[in-house]
Amino acid sequence: MVVNMADSDAREAVGDYKAGWHDPENSTIRFDAGLSEKVVRDISELKNEPEWMTEMRVKAFKHFDERPMPTWGNMSMLKQIDFESICYYLRSSKATENDWEDVPEDIRNTFDKLGIPDAEQKWLSGVTAQYESEAVYHSIREDLEKQGVIFLDMDSGLREYEELVKEWFGSVVPYSDNKFSALNTAVWSGGSFIYVPKGVHVELPVQAYFRINAKNMGQFERTLIIADEGSSIHYVEGCTAPTYSTDSLHSAVVELIALPGAHIRYSTVQNWSANVYNLVTKRGIAHEKAKIEWVDGNIGSKLTMKYPSVILKGEGSHAEVISVAYSGSGQHQDAGAKIHHLASNTTSKILSKSISKDGGRGSYRGLVKVSPKAENCKLNVVCDALILDEDSRSDTYPTMEVANPTARCEHEASVSKVSDNQLFYLMSRGHSEEEALALIVNGFFEPFTRELPMEYAVELNKLMALEMEGSIG
Amino acid sequence: MNPEELYLSLDEPDNSDHLWRYSPWKRIHPTGNIREIPSNYKQPNINLSFLDGSDVPNEVSITKEYSKSMKNSFSDQISMSFIESVSQDSKFTFKVKNNTVLEQPVLLRIDSESVNSAINLSIEIGRHCEFELITLIEGEPGWFGLLRKANIGEGSIINDVVVGQMKSGTLLRVDAINIGKDSQVKAGSISSGSEKTKADLRYMMNENGSNLRVLGSILSAERMHIDHHIEIYHDAPETYSRLDWHSACGGNSRTIGTGMLRVSDGSKGADAGQLFRNLLLSKKAEADSIPELEVSEHDVVGCGHGTANGPVDEEQLFYLEARGFSPDDAKDALIAAFLNTTLSEMGSETLHQWLAENLQDELKTLTT
Known part of the structure; x- marks a missing residue:
């Protein structure tokens, strides 16, 4: 080499x-x-x-x-x-x-x-x-x-x-x-x-x-x-x-x-x-x-x-996007999802999780669109972000365009820091602060990792533990 | 640079900018020729009184002069410089002296009658004031522009409600509100008239401890196009904001709610949330929402947003019909209740009653 x-x-x-x-x-x-x-x-x-x-x-x-x-x-x-x-x-x-x-x-x-x-x-x-x-x-x-x-x-x-x-x-x-x-x-x-x-x-x-x-x-x-x-x-x-x-x-x-x-x-x-x-x-x-x-x-x-997208063209079709993003130093993860509901009785679900650390920037950018002819569509968008330090940043830019009155659409997003209570709970049970943080982060990503083949999930957990090293102090 | 020069130096905004995504500036400009600044705009009729018509005390005044102390660096330059350009003869200052406490709401009635007009209003509210202000926009103009720049003094408690009830034309409204230290502001918007409404409402919290609630009750019917963009800046520690926006859309109308919540680095303990709810009442109506969030501070209480769209709830309709309501009355009641959720939070009971009575006729247009 x-x-x-x-x-x-x-x-x-x-x-x-x-x-x-x-x-x-x-x-x-x-x-x-x-x-x-x-x-x-x-x-x-x-x-x-x-x-x-x-x-x-x-x-x-x-x-x-x-x-x-x-x-x-x-x-x-x-x-x-x-x-x-x-x-x-x-x-x-x-x-x-x-x-x-x-x-x-x-x-x-x-x-x-x-x-x-x-x-x-x-x-x-x-x-x-x-x-x-x-x-x-x-x-x-x-x-x-x-x-x-x-x-x-x-x-x-x-x-x-x-x-x-x-x-x-x-x-x-x-x-x-x-x-x-x-x-x-x-x-x-x-x-x-x-x-x-x-x-x-x-x-x-x-x-x-x-x-x-x-x-x-x-x-x-x-x-x-x-x-x-x-x-x-x-x-x-x-x-x-x-x-x-x-x-x-x-x-x-x-x-x-x-x-x-x-x-x-x-x-x-x-x-x-x-x-x-x-x-x-x-x-x-x-x-x-x-x-x-x-x-x-x-x-x-x-x-x-x-921004992985799905066009729901056929009646009764379904789309799901589950994404996680980790943004470290100098990184910008501008990820998201787009769903177009063109047909009736279509459903979709978006779950987005992001973590920003060491000055990284995580953005969710999404579009959900229900066309006028798409009756009885249901969609749900959830975005959660964790900011781990004072140099990092998190953005959410969701767009929802609904042109049919029978559609039921929900979007929610939150940005927060790691809860002191959760850290304290884990540390009082013998984990170091670093281990506690890695556990919380892996738990935060869990809805994503459980969808992966097991080998990938294990690898991802190890990777995130590695990224969390040196996060404390 | 004067406002005309500034306006003419600016490029046409791109639709990748969410402020202009659904209502391009060309559609809002009075003639559609964005290089043109019309010169014949007149001053609207202005009247200031208490809600019951009685005179306001000397501590409250509106004068035809313009305050130069306004900070407005966070406004969109296109719409701000355009209104400034066409309102050269229509600059006013609404002033409230320190420690003014008023029991009754103050009504600022702006009637443009049937001519195109614009007003550039600077609002100066002193320290430790407590009162309610209703700004009512009426008339049948082809185009009306309202620019409000406000400084709200330290420790004041203000309910500021703007009611757009023009019977025709386009309303362009630009608000740039600075919220002082430890002050509490409720900013209500009611939009039920005008064929096109474009509002760009911005609130700056750059002093500790300020508290803001932004509330919207939007009724769109027939072929209305109602577009509100709301930006809230948390630029100081321990600031709090909530945005609750309820839109009911009937006919062929379209309502748009775009929100930007910015929490800058250093705004420790910021607590911010925004929620857009849209009730779709007809097959041809459309509701679009973009609730955006940019957070650069990690030590926050919480920052969140949400949006929900849906029809009138079938179970609730059934419940009311089972208790004797006709289907139309049940639907009307649920729409009224939906809009009343935000309307009732905008201020005192007196204010609420006046608003509810004022909107009775408009509510009917949604279901007929």
């Missing part, structure tokens, strides 16, 4: 970030930094994509180029993104392997350290591991494959199931949705493509792990999940990156389509290092009686702007 002065400075700045090591960069293809139509066309050509995809990329690039930066959110941080200093495509392996032994050794070591192969054997239906711009490893359990479940990296999905991809790609998040969805559509690489046939229930979760290793890297994966009628799937994603003193950009787009009666749960534990801008567009469409759940944990990154 090469550690130079800038790295050690950065490490000091971001504290004890466990996934902050990096491997020597060993790329087989690395594009020069900067973005142009040529870069976009080169990526498409390299991947040998069909004409329609190339054209979509180019249109998206033009839209990105013309569209101004958002005039809301943390504009001072957004202004610091230098799009010309970012590398938009970097490949470190020759192909996507389906045997760990065939993955290049240095990359394999990285994922070994992150515990991915171990997890796959124990509790997953399938795994995809993305390193920089491309998936390096991919596997799915044979029995699921036999039932017709498609689980591929997005590039292979486009090659092998072009018609299916053409039908759904960009149907939920068009490139013109926002500046960063345009950027993603222009330069996307990697991500997952999943199709679950009618009536098939994928019992164990499938997992994708995204790792950025290089400096000034942009990772733009694209994920498309289609759950056909009456099927179900749980998709889990994790993300880490090394600690550098220069910034990287992660700008993904995730599209979920839950056809009638289907159920998709999408869980994320985002633990990017504190030099990564995480600007992600995630949206799902739920048809009749379908259910979409986003379980979203934001622990790392410099600036996260992420």
Whole structure:
């Protein structure tokens, strides 16, 4: 491992970030930094994509180029993104392997350290591991494959199931949705493509792990999940990156389509290092009686702007967003949720929890909209925030637009500090102040962690205990 | 820079700014041409008396001069500078001397008749005053602007209610209220007239121990568009605020309530809460709420907000109908009770009775 002065400075700045090591960069293809139509066309050509995809990329690039930066959110941080200093495509392996032994050794070591192969054997239906711009490893359990479940990296999905991809790609998040969805559509690489046939229930979760290793890297994966009628799937994603003193950009787009009666749960534990801008567009469409759940944990990154959305298009559909955010020194977690009730008898629930510490800033930004034709909708939004010290900040920006008189909508939010009574209670039973605080924080996050697979929940609790170290005194 | 120069130097506000999200400035501006400042605006009729019509004592006065001691750095510049620009001939100071205690509510009647007009009112309330002020806006203008900048002195207890009852046109109302040390203010807003209402109400608590309750009873019917933006700043220790906003929306109307609660670093012991409730009464009505919260101080008693939307409760209707109410009367009673929850908190019983009687006719328009 090469550690130079800038790295050690950065490490000091971001504290004890466990996934902050990096491997020597060993790329087989690395594009020069900067973005142009040529870069976009080169990526498409390299991947040998069909004409329609190339054209979509180019249109998206033009839209990105013309569209101004958002005039809301943390504009001072957004202004610091230098799009010309970012590398938009970097490949470190020759192909996507389906045997760990065939993955290049240095990359394999990285994922070994992150515990991915171990997890796959124990509790997953399938795994995809993305390193920089491309998936390096991919596997799915044979029995699921036999039932017709498609689980591929997005590039292979486009090659092998072009018609299916053409039908759904960009149907939920068009490139013109926002500046960063345009950027993603222009330069996307990697991500997952999943199709679950009618009536098939994928019992164990499938997992994708995204790792950025290089400096000034942009990772733009694209994920498309289609759950056909009456099927179900749980998709889990994790993300880490090394600690550098220069910034990287992660700008993904995730599209979920839950056809009638289907159920998709999408869980994320985002633990990017504190030099990564995480600007992600995630949206799902739920048809009749379908259910979409986003379980979203934001622990790392410099600036996260992420508002998982659900369009409740079919009657009786349901959406849930459970999110937690931890904002430490220099971090701004601007996360939230959006739900559009377009059909009658639709229900939704948003639970958002955030903790700000060491000058961090946590924001909840949400929108709930009930359209005039959506009768008897019910929705509930709860946001709770804890501020742990005097340098930190918490904001809540919820929007509720209700155009149907039969809707029942509730929103509540509170911001508070850790209760002295709770600390005293735990300390009088033998816990140190630090342990007591970690227990309270884990308890605060409990509605989120109980929705995660157990291995993730344990890891998250450990991570939060680590973040709480040194909080007292 | 004079107000005209300031106004013309400003860019059109972006709709990502929640203040202008649902009512863009172009729609509120009298002509829609935002580069234009109309020059023919007249002074409305103004009358100051007690609620029973008797004269107010010498300690209370309204004069046609403008106080220059007003702090207003927390106002939105577009709407403030625009009203200042069109009210050059209509600047007034409402003044109440120190230690003034009044038993009866004071009524400030502003009648714009049928001409476009605006008023720039500075309100100076001395120390240790206790009284109730009703500002009633009437008339049938095409456009009316009301700018109120107030300094409320230390230890005063004030109930300040503004009733918007214009029969037509657009009302632009801007309030910038400084609340003094240990003073207690109830700020009530009743909006039932005018086709369009845009109100930007801001309250600054930058001295210890101030206490604020903001209350709203909003009736929107027919094709009304009523948009209230309320900002409350906690900028000193031990400050308390509560916002309770009740809107009943019928017809094709739309009501909007956006609130910003800011607790700045150092406001230890701040206790802040806001609650928007919307009652939707027709299929074509819409209610939008954005209750925002920005908290930069961790040592707070609590900061919270909530919003709730719903129809008239079926069980409550059934209960009243079972006791002899007709369906329409039962609905009317529940709407009245919903609006009365905030109305009854705005001040004394005398004030409440006057408000309730004043709003009888408007309540009927909601259900017919």
